[in-house]
Amino acid sequence: MNEVMQRLDLVRDAAFRLIEEWRKGPSQSPIVPQGNVAGTALIIVIAIMTFLACLTFGGVSLVRDSAAAWQSQISKEATIQIRPVEGEDMEALLAQAGKIAQGFAGVTSTRVIDRAATARLLEPWLGSGLNIDELPVPRLVVVSIDEESPPDFANLRAELVRNVPGASFDDHRTWVDRLVSMARTTVLIGMSVLALVIAATVLTVIFATRGAMAGNGHIIEVLHFIGAEAKFVAREFERHFFRTAFKGALCGGGAAVLMFLLISWWSSRNLATPEADQAAALFGNFAIGRDGYIGVAIIILLVSVLTMITTRLTVITQLKEMDNRGSESI
Structure with missing residues (x-):
């Protein structure tokens, strides 16, 4: 019993010394x-x-x-696609589609993708040196849109389909x-x-x-x-x-x-x-x-x-x- 008490006293003294060392400051153990x-x-x-x-x-x-x-880029633009129609002048159809689109509020500008640019778009699939006039390739008109006040897409689409043969309108909303x-x-x-x-x-x-x-x-x-x-x-x-x-x-x-x-x-x-x-x-x-x-x-x-x-x-x-x-x- 005395031996146990002595060991407890030693543990207690050691513990008190540890506490005093830790309380002395940053150099503590x-x-x-x-x-x-x-x-x-x-x-x-x-x-x-x-x-x-x-x-x-x-x-x-x-x-x-x-x-x-x-x-943001997709929302700023829409696309008018015109498929070739027999007996119709493609350039005239492109100009007419651009004119109709510019008549709607919310359309800031239109830009026709010319033959050379269309050929470059098709190069990865059809190769270079294409003659666009010999292929039934659709032509595109890029429509720039005011993001703050976009046009009425439904009316614009209906107007294009009614007045321009072979025309379709994609406002890219599905992609967005x-x-x-x-x-x-x-x-x-x-x-x-x-x-x-x-x-x-x-x-x-x-x-x-x-x-x-x-x-x-x-x-x-x-x-x-x-x-x-x-x-x-x-x-x-x-x-x-x-x-x-x-x-x-x-x-x-x-x-x-x-x-x-x-x-x-x-x-x-x-x-x-x-x-x-x-x-x-x-x-x-x-x-x-x-x-x-x-x-x-x-x-x-x-x-x-x-x-x-x-x-x-x-x-x-x-x-x-x-x-x-x-x-x-x-």
Whole structure:
């Protein structure tokens, strides 16, 4: 019995010395060791998660901005298509269609696609050197539209069909609706992936916190049972994990920004190639813009703060479980 009491006295004295050391200032010995293997692994994991989250956010931003640009361009124009009609002068039909369209309020201008431009449009499928007059190829009139006050498309279509043989009118509304639906679906998928990445990061932090507490359980248990408040222990852990998460998130976010800059640089250096032209048509110049960089910074801060909050809640929960086990043993 005396031996047990002596050991308890030694543990108590050691605990008091630990508390006094931790209360002295910034040179205090931390509960969670700095720079251990687990901490380095956590930095790498958080860096990877943040990198994926920033890539997802940047990709969603690119698709959203490109879709908005496509929608704006499509909404500014409509197309009149005139099929060849036997006995009719195509040039006269094109001029008549343009004149009818310009008579409607909301139409700013019309432009006839000439023979050379029509041949260039068909080159990918029919090759070069085409004679448009020898082929039953429809001709086009591009109608520029005032986005703020568009014309009455139904009346314009009816007027063209009634007065111009072989004419049809496409206001591109079907394409706009499909484009908006595609953009919304892409954004929803991207946000879902982003949420999953953040959830995986939170779970990783929970396991890392539990591991750190298990590794330093003897110190935490002594401190807690001799009167150290849960907030004191939780504060030590959340400081450590906030610094760890911020380092990892900063590395991951920086790598994502560097990748976007490299892709944008590659795109600008290869503008003349077919691959770059098609990529630019889909995603622009791969520049995520100011909003994209602000979003990356927000993700870095969000990951760090979520890590800190998750750590605090995990530590407090673990200490409560420790209290419950202690009361049950009594």
